[in-house]
Amino acid sequence: MSEIATAEARPTEARLLQMVFPDHTNHLGTLFGGQALAWMDMAAFIVASRYARSTVVTARSEQVDFNQPIHKGDLVEVIAKIVKVGRTSMQVEIDVVAEDLLSGARKLCTQGRFTMIALDPLGRPTPAPPLPAA
Numbered sequence: 001m002s003e004i005a006t007a008e009a010r011p012t013e014a015r016l017l018q019m020v021f022p023d024h025t026n027h028l029g030t031l032f033g034g035q036a037l038a039w040m041d042m043a044a045f046i047v048a049s050r051y052a053r054s055t056v057v058t059a060r061s062e063q064v065d066f067n068q069p070i071h072k073g074d075l076v077e078v079i080a081k082i083v084k085v086g087r088t089s090m091q092v093e094i095d096v097v098a099e100d101l102l103s104g105a106r107k108l109c110t111q112g113r114f115t116m117i118a119l120d121p122l123g124r125p126t127p128a129p130p131l132p133a134a
């Protein structure tokens with residue numbers, strides 16, 4: 001059996017892939033906004049948890065712009081990046097990219113920003129590691 005390496009210590013980016021199936025859409029056959037928000041929140045949760053190596057909660061979602069519709073049958077890539085770290089908070093920028101599986105054409109459809117808070121084992125805010133110098 002092959003060995004699987006331990007994950008990178010503190011990755012600042014995570015990518016979530018999802019297929020848009022009929023139960024993710026609205027009556028127009030495009031991705032339901034609440035579903036997109038759930039996937040964005042999940043990507044923010046993953047990147048912040050991996051970065052802080054602690055449990056995290058969402059404190060804020062803001063400035064979510066749904067600029068273009070995403071269609072049933074598209075592949076969706078949710079790209080989450082930690083762009084700023086406070087004491088216990090982490091700002092995560094999210095891009096939602098739709099990809100046509102047959103042509104490979106990709107378009108940036110939705111963008112947003114989430115604030116995630118690192119918690120200690122008792123559920124209290126706990127310091128997150130500072131971002132490495134650029």
Ligand SMILES: CC(C)(COP(=O)(O)OP(=O)(O)OC[C@H]1O[C@@H](n2cnc3c(N)ncnc32)[C@H](O)[C@@H]1OP(=O)(O)O)[C@@H](O)C(=O)NCCC(=O)NCCS
Binds near residue numbers: 060087090
């Ligand atoms: C997020 C939460 C842990 C913050 O608790 P708190 O007692 O306000 O903690 P603090 O005052 O010590 O603040 C901790 C950090 O959270 C940030 N914060 C708190 N509320 C915030 C908000 N609404 N938006 C952005 N940041 C917020 C503070 O600025 C602080 O950041 P810093 O340490 O980098 O300076 C608490 O409000 C909570 O549990 N909220 C519910 C979370 C949840 O259930 N999320 C799922 C939503 S469905």
